Amino acid sequence: MDAALCQCEVAIQAQLASVRTSDVRAQEVITTLEAALADVSTGLRATHSGAQKDVAVLRSHLEVFSITLFGRTMAGKSTLMEILTRGHGRSIGQGAQRTTRDVRHYRWEALQVTDVPGIAAVDGTEDERLAHDAAARADLVVFLITDDAPQPEEAKHLVHVRRLGKTMLGLCNVKIGIDDQRGRRRFLRDPDRPFDPHRLDALTAQFLELARRDAPDLHIPFLPTHLRARFLADQPEGADDRDALLAASRFQAVDDTIRNEVIQHGPFRRTQTFLSAVANPLLDLVEVLWRIRDENARFARFYEDKRQELDRWKEKFVVRAHAKIPANIKHHVDELRHQLPGFVECWVGKKTIKETTVNEAGKKTIKETTVNEAWRAMLDGAKLGEKADHILRSLHSEATEHLQGLLKELAGQHAFVASLGPRRDIQSSSITDYRRIAGWTNATVGAGAAVIAFLAVSNPIGWAVVGVGIAVGILTWLLPKRDKKMQKARAALSKQLNDHLDTIERDLTEQVLSTFEEHLHDGLLKQAGDDLSLFIKTLRDQSDVLTHLAENLTARLQRLHADLLEAACAHLQLDALVIRNSARLPGVRSVLVVDGRSLRRAHADLPRLEALLGERIHITSQQHEIELVAEVLGCGLTGRDLSRDTMGDLTLTTSPTSPPTPDDLRLVRLLTGRAVHLNPQPYGPS
Numbered sequence: 001m002d003a004a005l006c007q008c009e010v011a012i013q014a015q016l017a018s019v020r021t022s023d024v025r026a027q028e029v030i031t032t033l034e035a036a037l038a039d040v041s042t043g044l045r046a047t048h049s050g051a052q053k054d055v056a057v058l059r060s061h062l063e064v065f066s067i068t069l070f071g072r073t074m075a076g077k078s079t080l081m082e083i084l085t086r087g088h089g090r091s092i093g094q095g096a097q098r099t100t101r102d103v104r105h106y107r108w109e110a111l112q113v114t115d116v117p118g119i120a121a122v123d124g125t126e127d128e129r130l131a132h133d134a135a136a137r138a139d140l141v142v143f144l145i146t147d148d149a150p151q152p153e154e155a156k157h158l159v160h161v162r163r164l165g166k167t168m169l170g171l172c173n174v175k176i177g178i179d180d181q182r183g184r185r186r187f188l189r190d191p192d193r194p195f196d197p198h199r200l201d202a203l204t205a206q207f208l209e210l211a212r213r214d215a216p217d218l219h220i221p222f223l224p225t226h227l228r229a230r231f232l233a234d235q236p237e238g239a240d241d242r243d244a245l246l247a248a249s250r251f252q253a254v255d256d257t258i259r260n261e262v263i264q265h266g267p268f269r270r271t272q273t274f275l276s277a278v279a280n281p282l283l284d285l286v287e288v289l290w291r292i293r294d295e296n297a298r299f300a301r302f303y304e305d306k307r308q309e310l311d312r313w314k315e316k317f318v319v320r321a322h323a324k325i326p327a328n329i330k331h332h333v334d335e336l337r338h339q340l341p342g343f344v345e346c347w348v349g350k351k352t353i354k355e356t357t358v359n360e361a362g363k364k365t366i367k368e369t370t371v372n373e374a375w376r377a378m379l380d381g382a383k384l385g386e387k388a389d390h391i392l393r394s395l396h397s398e399a400t401e402h403l404q405g406l407l408k409e410l411a412g413q414h415a416f417v418a419s420l421g422p423r424r425d426i427q428s429s430s431i432t433d434y435r436r437i438a439g440w441t442n443a444t445v446g447a448g449a450a451v452i453a454f455l456a457v458s459n460p461i462g463w464a465v466v467g468v469g470i471a472v473g474i475l476t477w478l479l480p481k482r483d484k485k486m487q488k489a490r491a492a493l494s495k496q497l498n499d500h501l502d503t504i505e506r507d508l509t510e511q512v513l514s515t516f517e518e519h520l521h522d523g524l525l526k527q528a529g530d531d532l533s534l535f536i537k538t539l540r541d542q543s544d545v546l547t548h549l550a551e552n553l554t555a556r557l558q559r560l561h562a563d564l565l566e567a568a569c570a571h572l573q574l575d576a577l578v579i580r581n582s583a584r585l586p587g588v589r590s591v592l593v594v595d596g597r598s599l600r601r602a603h604a605d606l607p608r609l610e611a612l613l614g615e616r617i618h619i620t621s622q623q624h625e626i627e628l629v630a631e632v633l634g635c636g637l638t639g640r641d642l643s644r645d646t647m648g649d650l651t652l653t654t655s656p657t658s659p660p661t662p663d664d665l666r667l668v669r670l671l672t673g674r675a676v677h678l679n680p681q682p683y684g685p686s
Contacts, residue, residue: 064112065266066273067258068134070161071144072154073118076173076227080144081115083230083251084108103134111262114138119157132160136280139269140261141166143220145207147174147200155210162211162218165276165586167269167614169257170222172200178228187229188241191248200224216661217589217616225251265612268571272564276586279560283586286553287666293546294675297647300539306406307532313402314525321395321516326509332387333505336378340497343378347371348490375497384504388512392519399520403528543647551673558582561590568612574605580623583670589616591632591667596621626650629668629676633660642676649675 069077085106104115116134117127135141141161145154162168174194178184187194204222211218230249232238238245246252261269347353352368359365561584569576581593590613594602599621610617622628626639635656642650650668659678668676 065110065262065270066112066114066137066139067108068114068116068138068141069144070116070131070135070141070157071118072146072151075118075144075146076171076175077115077118077144079173079227079231080142080171081106081113083227083234084113086234103130119154128157132157135161135166136164137273137277138166139266139273140258141168142171142258143168144171144173145204145222147172147194147203147224150203150207150210152210155207156214158207158211158220159214159218162215162220162587163585164280165272165584165613165615167261167265167272168220169254169261170204170220171227171254172204172222172224174200174224174226175228176226178226178232184232184241187226188244188248191244194226195224195250215588216663218587219614223250223254223257225249225254227251265571268567268612271567275560275564275567279557279564280586282553282557282560286550286557286670289546289550289553290669290675293543293550296539296543296546297649297675300536300543301647303410303532303536303539306409307529307536310406310525310529310532314521314529317399317402317525318521321520322513324395325391325512325516328391329384329388329505329509329512332382332384333501333508336382336501337498339378340494340501343375344490344493344497347374348486348493379504384508388508392512392515395516395520396524399524403524406528547673554670554673557584557670564613565592565609568609569605572605572608572612574608575601577602577605580621581671583667585615585663585666585670587615588663589618589667591618591620591671593620593622593628593671625672625674629672629674632668632671633664633676635660645677649677651677 069080071077081104085108103117106113106115114134116131119128119131143158143161158168176183176187176194178187207222208218208220226249229245230251233242233245233249350371352370353374354366354368558581561582562579564584565579565582566576568574575598577592578595578598579592580595582591584590592602599619602619606617606619618632620628620631622631624639626642626644629650630637630639630642633656635658637652637654637656641652641654641656643653644650660676665676668674
């Protein structure tokens with residue numbers, strides 16, 4: 001694992017170096033990416049440290065076979081401990097809950113027996129942690145239940161321990177009271193009555209059914225016994241009925257089963273425990289890495305969809321803008337054109353117009369206005385700059401409204417993931433910088449100032465209009481056909497003014513289109529697309545690092561699995577298997593891809609291997625990846641029922657009559673590194 005840890009850190013540093021040297025404008029993206037990858041490194045080191053501690057504990061007891069007693073509070077663990085160690089009952093509870101509050105170790109012949117705190121007690125979280133830690137180091141776990149109603153919480157703990165790959169023996173402790181003479185005599189008169197097989201078989205079947213909700217392939221044998229009867233047989237108060245109590249307790253079957261397990265499989269179980277101490281934390285970490293990777297891939301697909309959606313919208317938006325801007329400016333300029341006949345009629349043949357105004361004091365003032373000044377005032381009154389600014393601002397509002405909708409979708413998706421609650425494993429920080437995305441909607445176009453500045457420096461007709469006016473005035477006095485000359489002058493002035501409006505319309509349209517391209521098309525919208533592309537690349541890069549690490553750790557798991565199978569074959573005196581690929585969910589199910597030439601022999605050895613490991617084993621020689629996946633999933637699937645997506649994952653294209661179980665999907669991931677999606681992956685609550 002040390003090598004895998006080093007490879008991971010090298011890969012993380014390489015990715016961070018790549019991001020730092022790329023064109024990343026938001027420092028927050030780098031910061032959050034560093035935090036996410038640092039979480040992975042921290043989790044790796046914590047897992048590695050925990051595995052090292054477990055192995056160190058196991059090495060300190062190399063010569064001792066370890067048994068851990070596990071079960072609900074008051075199930076009889078301490079009583080069983082007293083029986084095995086020939087104790088006097090000092091550790092047995094007197095009816096109060098949680099008698100054993102710490103982990104206690106005892107020696108029974110050549111064995112170490114560990115009594116742990118009870119599970120499923122009120123406020124018993126720390127007790128349960130201690131119990132599971134002890135079970136992880138055991139060679140054999142004796143799991144106790146009682147003959148009253150089975151508890152779902154007990155079943156969950158049973159599944160958890162079984163998934164550690166532990167060999168387990170189940171005991172159903174009959175709790176009929178025998179401490180008083182009347183109860184004891186009643187029990188001994190008919191000792192078979194409490195052990196009614198129909199009742200106890202139904203009870204254990206019900207309990208296992210609860211467990212199989214989480215582990216469908218789980219099977220553990222349960223032996224019925226009366227632990228209190230067996231304990232009293234060795235105590236002074238039970239001396240008169242010793243033989244009867246021994247027989248009635250049915251404990252001899254328990255004793256024989258434990259002794260046979262130790263004698264027949266003791267050395268192999270020790271090897272199995274050592275390998276599990278390394279493999280189980282690795283398996284947990286691999287699954288966490290895949291979950292983070294899958295979440296990143298799902299976000300990457302989501303962002304990719306949104307980026308493509310934005311590109312499609314932007315394309316249509318630009319086309320509409322390029323049509324809207326000229327049309328709106330033409331409309332506003334045409335409003336000026338409608339005023340030209342009156343302006344021409346007022347000014348043809350004149351250089352200036354004098355206007356008399358009277359102030360409040362009655363004083364008269366004469367103001368002389370030139371044609372240039374009148375034309376400029378008319379243009380100012382039309383407020384073309386403000387109207388052009390309004391066009392740009394309406395387009396900007398439309399763009400920001402669309403981006404705000406996109407932002408809400410992104411925020412909603414991340415809020416959904418956050419609503420799933422904190423995990424107890426490695427966390428992957430969100431790399432999305434919402435402050436940066438929100439900046440899309442705060443951008444200002446600044447187009448109004450640019451348009452008004454353009455109009456301020458644009459000389460409305462210049463001296464040409466005045467010249468026309470003067471020429472018309474002179475011609476009016478010199479030529480006899482005044483009306484004809486006035487008509488000609490009027491037409492010339494109208495043409496000049498219309499030509500100037502054409503120039504204003506063309507230049508203003510170009511200016512507004514240029515501002516649109518600079519601030520909206522190449523500014524706000526391009527930034528939004530670039531940000532989404534950056535997030536997609538960052539997520540994919542992080543996914544690549546996590547995938548590479550998970551694959552390295554999976555290869556290590558496969559080597560540990562091969563070591564376990566080699567030890568199992570040697571223990572059973574079977575020829576070693578030629579394994580091409582493998583995946584194992586300890587205590588649940590394994591898949592072995594073997595050489596085709598050894599397939600028949602592997603199938604012949606299969607029952608003994610399954611019995612030794614206590615888990616179902618699927619053996620195949622299929623090498624083609626998709627066909628192998630279809631075979632592992634079962635349900636009558638073939639390779640034609642699977643398709644590969646852009647991330648390399650697989651999706652079922654048909655709906656099988658019985659969908660694959662979560663364990664089937666986990667096995668496929670361990671075998672191939674591919675996730676299998678039963679349906680297109682949603683981006684929010686399904």
